[in-house]
Amino acid sequence: MAKAVLDISMSLDGFIAGPNISAQHPLGEGGLHLHDWFFGAKTPTDESIMQQHIASTGAVILGGRTYRDAINDEWGGATPFHTHAFVLTHASPKVVVDGFTFVTDGIESALRQAAAVAGDKSVWMMGGANVLQQYLNAGLVDEIQLHIAPLLLGGGTRLFDNLDTLSASLETTRVIETPAATHVRYRVLKQQE
Numbered sequence: 001m002a003k004a005v006l007d008i009s010m011s012l013d014g015f016i017a018g019p020n021i022s023a024q025h026p027l028g029e030g031g032l033h034l035h036d037w038f039f040g041a042k043t044p045t046d047e048s049i050m051q052q053h054i055a056s057t058g059a060v061i062l063g064g065r066t067y068r069d070a071i072n073d074e075w076g077g078a079t080p081f082h083t084h085a086f087v088l089t090h091a092s093p094k095v096v097v098d099g100f101t102f103v104t105d106g107i108e109s110a111l112r113q114a115a116a117v118a119g120d121k122s123v124w125m126m127g128g129a130n131v132l133q134q135y136l137n138a139g140l141v142d143e144i145q146l147h148i149a150p151l152l153l154g155g156g157t158r159l160f161d162n163l164d165t166l167s168a169s170l171e172t173t174r175v176i177e178t179p180a181a182t183h184v185r186y187r188v189l190k191q192q193e
């Protein structure tokens with residue numbers, strides 16, 4: 001089955017979005033700077049990390065809130081992904097555009113459908129925090145890649161919240177530093193390892 005890779009940008013103090021998320025501020029106030037490493041201050045190394053990520057991704061999973069807050073404004077009514085994306089939601093949203101499938105029967109179903117599309121590439125679990133926490137607690141994440149922005153948001157949405165006790169042991173497989181971000185990659189060890 002395709003590898004499930006949680007890949008997300010996070011502030012040094014652990015937030016993947018700033019406070020007061022809205023259509024105007026889909027990443028919350030100040031949260032846009034989480035992505036400076038691939039939009040603004042990127043170096044050739046950051047660019048190459050992003051290109052590797054794109055090349056290895058065969059499908060995307062995201063949460064209903066991330067979709068709703070970004071689709072019209074930040075994403076201009078079209079998918080920003082080069083592959084098909086699966087949105088976890090309890091009800092089909094008002095805005096439905098090509099490139100997305102809306103999954104209402106749970107995280108396992110979304111992963112199964114995404115893996116079928118991804119083939120021998122990876123499934124990118126892109127967020128937000130709510131869906132990623134569910135996948136971590138269910139033991140369905142194979143790798144974690146964090147892009148730690150040199151930024152203290154001070155508030156907002158924490159990535160590592162609501163986790164079960166010892167939800168995962170990790171093996172560090174790569175650390176790359178640039179002035180724009182520290183990129184760390186971990187393999188999630190399964191319980192018997």
Ligand SMILES: NC(=O)c1ccc[n+]([C@@H]2O[C@H](COP(=O)([O-])OP(=O)(O)OC[C@H]3O[C@@H](n4cnc5c(N)ncnc54)[C@H](OP(=O)(O)O)[C@@H]3O)[C@@H](O)[C@H]2O)c1
Nearest residue numbers: 009016017026063064065066088089090127128129130131
């Ligand atoms: N830093 C980054 O790189 C990055 C990446 C991605 C997202 N983000 C940010 O993260 C923030 C949103 O994160 P979030 O944690 O608040 O929300 P989220 O994970 O994007 O979405 C949560 C929503 O997904 C739906 N959902 C979750 N689990 C479900 C399940 N098992 N079955 C059916 N539906 C389910 C529910 O919405 P319904 O109401 O639709 O049912 C739930 O309210 C946004 O600001 C976004 O921009 C940041």
